[in-house]
Amino acid sequence: MKYSPIQNYINGQFIDAATDQTLAVISPVDGTQLSTVPLSTAQDLDAAVKAAKAAFPAWSRTTIKERVQVFFRYKALLEKNINELAALVQEENGKTYDEAVAEIEKGAELAEFACSLPQIVTGEILEVSRGVECRTEHVPLGVVASIVPFNFPSMVPNWTIPNAIALGNCMIIKPSEKVPLSVGRLAELLQEAGLPKGVFNVVHGDREIVEAICDHPGIEAVSFVGSTKIAKAVYKRATSNYKRCLALGGAKNHLIVLPDAIPGMTAQNITASMAGCAGQRCMAASAMVAVGPVDHIIEKLCEEAQKMVPGKNLGAVINRASKDRIERYITEAESQGAKVLVDGRNPTVEGKEEGTYVGPTVIDYVRPDMAIAQEEIFGPVISIMRTNTVDEALAIENANPYGNAASVFTQNGGMARYVIDKASAGMVGVNVGVPVPREPFSFGGWNDSRFGVGDITGKSSIEFWTKLKKSTTKWNPEAGINWMS
Ligand code: NAD
Numbered sequence: 334m335k336y337s338p339i340q341n342y343i344n345g346q347f348i349d350a351a352t353d354q355t356l357a358v359i360s361p362v363d364g365t366q367l368s369t370v371p372l373s374t375a376q377d378l379d380a381a382v383k384a385a386k387a388a389f390p391a392w393s394r395t396t397i398k399e400r401v402q403v404f405f406r407y408k409a410l411l412e413k414n415i416n417e418l419a420a421l422v423q424e425e426n427g428k429t430y431d432e433a434v435a436e437i438e439k440g441a442e443l444a445e446f447a448c449s450l451p452q453i454v455t456g457e458i459l460e461v462s463r464g465v466e467c468r469t470e471h472v473p474l475g476v477v478a479s480i481v482p483f484n485f486p487s488m489v490p491n492w493t494i495p496n497a498i499a500l501g502n503c504m505i506i507k508p509s510e511k512v513p514l515s516v517g518r519l520a521e522l523l524q525e526a527g528l529p530k531g532v533f534n535v536v537h538g539d540r541e542i543v544e545a546i547c548d549h550p551g552i553e554a555v556s557f558v559g560s561t562k563i564a565k566a567v568y569k570r571a572t573s574n575y576k577r578c579l580a581l582g583g584a585k586n587h588l589i590v591l592p593d594a595i596p597g598m599t600a601q602n603i604t605a606s607m608a609g610c611a612g613q614r615c616m617a618a619s620a621m622v623a624v625g626p627v628d629h630i631i632e633k634l635c636e637e638a639q640k641m642v643p644g645k646n647l648g649a650v651i652n653r654a655s656k657d658r659i660e661r662y663i664t665e666a667e668s669q670g671a672k673v674l675v676d677g678r679n680p681t682v683e684g685k686e687e688g689t690y691v692g693p694t695v696i697d698y699v700r701p702d703m704a705i706a707q708e709e710i711f712g713p714v715i716s717i718m719r720t721n722t723v724d725e726a727l728a729i730e731n732a733n734p735y736g737n738a739a740s741v742f743t744q745n746g747g748m749a750r751y752v753i754d755k756a757s758a759g760m761v762g763v764n765v766g767v768p769v770p771r772e773p774f775s776f777g778g779w780n781d782s783r784f785g786v787g788d789i790t791g792k793s794s795i796e797f798w799t800k801l802k803k804s805t806t807k808w809n810p811e812a813g814i815n816w817m818s
Contacts, residue, residue: 334369381534385476554578579784589730607766
């Protein structure tokens with residue numbers, strides 16, 4: 334085992350969980366056991382809530398201008414330690430080193446946004462009648478929780494940590510049990526950046542701890558990122574306990590390709606979208622809807638896809654179960670009549686035989702009724718469906734229950750605008766394969782990709798992590814005249 338057993342981080346200290354139940358943490362890169370992660374209990378969570386509660390009065394009374402100083406230092410520490418942080422992400426998640434570096438850079442950008450919060454979180458004030466003022470201010474909620482998935486061990490935690498904490502809350506985070514190492518390093522960096530003890534706490538585990546978070550009366554708000562099935566369960570349970578909840582779910586992102594799209598650029602973008610991070614992104618292209626004669630673009634797409642080499646510029650998928658599931662989808666589609674143009678099943682990766690790799694896969698003549706066209710695959714696979722019109726393509730996009738992202742590739746501005754209007758997705762791209770809005774714009778899908786109101790990052794997150802205090806004050810504006818009498 335490469336690292337010592339993972340511990341929880343509560344009240345500024347790494348401590349053992351009150352359980353001897355653990356899971357092995359296996360690197361998808363080559364099958365090495367990295368560590369073990371404890372399956373913490375409600376007792377561990379309670380200790381974290383107590384620590385966070387105790388830290389809240391002092392932290393929330395600190396001004397936001399002082400609180401963000403921690404995040405200026407945290408951003409600098411992410412940048413200073415980027416190589417080591419990226420190596421850890423690569424090791425536990427399986428993505429390539431360059432992708433891991435990009436993930437840490439994005440975390441630094443998220444911290445940068447939090448540093449700008451004092452400039453944008455100002456309230457409003459108006460003299461509504463002579464001497465009477467109404468004023469609003471954003472007030473922190475208290476103890477909040479963040480539950481995160483495996484695919485971005487560092488970035489998705491950073492979607493929530495800087496904003497929630499800079500806005501005055503104390504946080505408990507539950508990392509994915511598949512990639513529990515990175516968040517421990519973030520805890521160390523936050524401590525080094527000067528965050529007071531108890532403001533940030535880490536409790537490891539799986540279902541039991543997530544349910545305990547949803548049930549704990551001391552937690553005011555729950556943010557969740559993961560699959561739709563669990564997002565629904567968490568949203569239902571947290572809100573039935575009268576908590577505020579924002580739960581982001583899975584995705585099935587469609588790229589609509591028109592015949593006038595620029596072939597090389599389109600093929601490169603689609604490849605980067607479907608195979609980047611081994612397709613394990615909620616923004617990954619999963620379905621390409623080809624409108625009319627686009628064979629020349631599909632040819633280029635196959636060429637580009639073949640440049641993705643497992644174990645080199647294409648990382649591993651998270652585990653054996655995931656690899657088997659992805660390959661089953663491909664085999665099933667093939668048996669139902671789809672044509673596998675580029676086949677990534679069972680690639681050989683020399684020296685990493687125990688790693689869990691799937692090669693780039695392009696499948697043509699997929700029908701909308703096939704499972705591969707309807708379900709989230711979360712692997713480096715693109716399914717091509719053929720249509721004759723943009724409206725048919727949009728009908729396919731709109732029929733899928735998810736709504737994270739959609740893109741269109743065309744040189745026709747009017748057509749692009751039409752797709753932006755009609756696509757039922759929270760984030761739409763034009764000639765962009767991964768239409769992630771960058772800070773200060775907020776990130777969030779629609780439909781079965783998001784339960785709750787608002788987005789998870791950017792300005793929208795201010796509403797989630799705070800409540801609005803409205804005060805009305807009345808003072809005699811002429812009082813000064815009689816001050817001395
Ligand atoms: P997941 O739903 O399996 O796990 C997410 C979190 O829920 C983890 O912390 C896990 O421990 C916990 N969990 C797992 N099973 C649970 C259960 N039965 N009850 C309660 N909690 C449970 O997701 P994952 O496999 O870690 O991540 C991949 C998924 O996340 C994909 O569907 C992907 O699209 C989605 N995702 C979405 C976004 C977005 O912004 N919409 C971003 C990243 C990932």
